[in-house]
Amino acid sequence: MKKEEFVMEKIISLCKRRGFIFQGSEIYGGLAGTWDYGPYGVSLRNTIKQLWWKRFVDDRMDIFGVDAAILMNQNVWKASGHVGGFSDPLVEDLKTKKRFRADHLLEEQGIDPKGMTLAQMDALIKEKKLKSPDGNMLGDVRQFNMMFKTHVGAIQDDSSISYLRPETAQGMFVNFKNILDTFHPKLPFGIAQIGKAFRNEIAPRDFIFRLRELEQMEIEYFVDPRDEKKVKETFDALYEEQVAFLNDLGLTHEKIHKVEIAEADRAHYSKRSVDTEFDFPFGQKELLGLAYRTDYDLKAHTEKSGVDLSYFDEETRSRFIPHCIEPTFGVDRITLAILADAYREDELGGEKREYLKLSPKVAPILVAVFPLLKNKPVLVDKAKEVYADLKKVFGAKVSFDDNGNIGKRYRRQDEIGTPYCVTIDFDTVEKEAGVTVRDRDTGEQERVMMKDLVAKLV
Numbered sequence: 001m002k003k004e005e006f007v008m009e010k011i012i013s014l015c016k017r018r019g020f021i022f023q024g025s026e027i028y029g030g031l032a033g034t035w036d037y038g039p040y041g042v043s044l045r046n047t048i049k050q051l052w053w054k055r056f057v058d059d060r061m062d063i064f065g066v067d068a069a070i071l072m073n074q075n076v077w078k079a080s081g082h083v084g085g086f087s088d089p090l091v092e093d094l095k096t097k098k099r100f101r102a103d104h105l106l107e108e109q110g111i112d113p114k115g116m117t118l119a120q121m122d123a124l125i126k127e128k129k130l131k132s133p134d135g136n137m138l139g140d141v142r143q144f145n146m147m148f149k150t151h152v153g154a155i156q157d158d159s160s161i162s163y164l165r166p167e168t169a170q171g172m173f174v175n176f177k178n179i180l181d182t183f184h185p186k187l188p189f190g191i192a193q194i195g196k197a198f199r200n201e202i203a204p205r206d207f208i209f210r211l212r213e214l215e216q217m218e219i220e221y222f223v224d225p226r227d228e229k230k231v232k233e234t235f236d237a238l239y240e241e242q243v244a245f246l247n248d249l250g251l252t253h254e255k256i257h258k259v260e261i262a263e264a265d266r267a268h269y270s271k272r273s274v275d276t277e278f279d280f281p282f283g284q285k286e287l288l289g290l291a292y293r294t295d296y297d298l299k300a301h302t303e304k305s306g307v308d309l310s311y312f313d314e315e316t317r318s319r320f321i322p323h324c325i326e327p328t329f330g331v332d333r334i335t336l337a338i339l340a341d342a343y344r345e346d347e348l349g350g351e352k353r354e355y356l357k358l359s360p361k362v363a364p365i366l367v368a369v370f371p372l373l374k375n376k377p378v379l380v381d382k383a384k385e386v387y388a389d390l391k392k393v394f395g396a397k398v399s400f401d402d403n404g405n406i407g408k409r410y411r412r413q414d415e416i417g418t419p420y421c422v423t424i425d426f427d428t429v430e431k432e433a434g435v436t437v438r439d440r441d442t443g444e445q446e447r448v449m450m451k452d453l454v455a456k457l458v
């Protein structure tokens with residue numbers, strides 16, 4: 001096993017052992033491309049989503065939040081171009097019938113497939129006589145549409161077709177007029193949404209990196225296209241905002257990379273795309289996206305629906321279709337980036353340990369409170385009192401643990417990334433000498449008086 005695969009195995013194992021992430025439908029052998037989040041995973045993701053919503057919606061006057069339905073009229077996806085063009089290059093093992101991403105097979109051979117057409121990939125696979133990972137002949141490379149199709153209602157015919165949305169973005173475009181008519185915003189303004197999206201990925205892989213059920217946080221930011229300089233400035237400013245958000249989560253800045261995407265590799269709606277890539281244990285890969293979608297979507301929906309999605313500019317008394325710049329964030333990829341970035345192995349007090357060096361801002365538990373001994377009611381009662389007091393300030397980010405010896409409790413908290421452990425001992429109750437506060441990273445303990453405790457933890 002390669003070193004980076006080994007690290008991923010350890011992260012996956014820690015996530016399961018400590019209640020962050022479990023395999024989807026595990027007792028039935030799983031369902032590829034799906035994972036379930038346990039209590040600490042939910043907490044981490046909720047924090048990511050809350051910080052995002054606060055930064056991009058609550059703290060701004062120009063961005064409006066919505067929560068659109070996942071199932072949408074099939075015409076939305078015809079107009080958006082997803083029925084026709086939301087596909088990946090697929091190639092089939094002729095013996096086992098297993099399906100693979102043609103571009104991934106080329107990448108594994110050290111060939112960069114960026115910018116290649118379907119025909120070029122097909123020709124190259126044939127020329128190099130590439131085999132499937134199981135050693136069998138491969139068929140022709142063809143497009144595979146990644147949308148999950150379903151039927152709405154009791155009758156299954158063409159008119160009842162719907163899709164699980166492959167991006168949250170369209171929920172914002174179809175509500176563009178509703179926001180205009182109810183809030184009367186002036187350009188530039190944005191519409192934001194957090195929600196699940198679904199993609200029938202040919203080859204889900206790398207834990208929660210490439211999923212079939214994923215969550216996105218997206219903004220469709222509408223601008224006046226007539227001032228090209230301003231459009232470019234807005235695009236660049238939104239990129240900086242994306243990076244600032246990642247910094248705020250505590251991700252290592254040097255692992256974040258800006259990548260300008262060549263025309264051939266951009267999505268069908270994009271005139272310019274800049275990806276934010278991150279150094280994951282399995283390589284530098286896309287974490288976030290930023291696309292200049294122009295008037296592609298509003299124009300397409302105006303044409304298909306017959307509803308005018310233009311904007312009237314009071315100042316110049318003119319009407320036009322705004323252009324859209326889209327910053328997009330994947331909740332699962334950010335979760336993985338945080339976990340992988342925080343994963344550490346070291347030796348503390350002569351013992352090997354694994355731990356998560358999470359920023360206090362995102363750690364599921366900020367502080368764990370322990371009585372030194374479980375069988376001494378005087379310590380347990382005092383610990384419960386301290387726990388209740390801290391909960392008033394830090395809410396669900398405080399936990400209580402009296403299970404096992406103190407060393408084991410520290411290790412457990414280290415593994416879930418808890419920055420501080422507070423222990424109530426005999427000096428706390430008999431001498432009113434405060435509590436001990438242990439630091440996760442150094443293992444060092446410090447006595448802190450009760451009145452100073454909250455300030456020590458913020």
Ligand code: GAP
Nearest residue numbers: 167169209210211214287288289328329330333
């Ligand atoms: N609305 C634009 C859009 O959906 P995208 O680059 O296809 O653009 C946006 O996806 C983000 O969603 C990506 O940057 C990534 O964070 C996340 N994402 C996309 N596909 C994913 C998958 N299969 N599993 C997990 N996250 C995914």
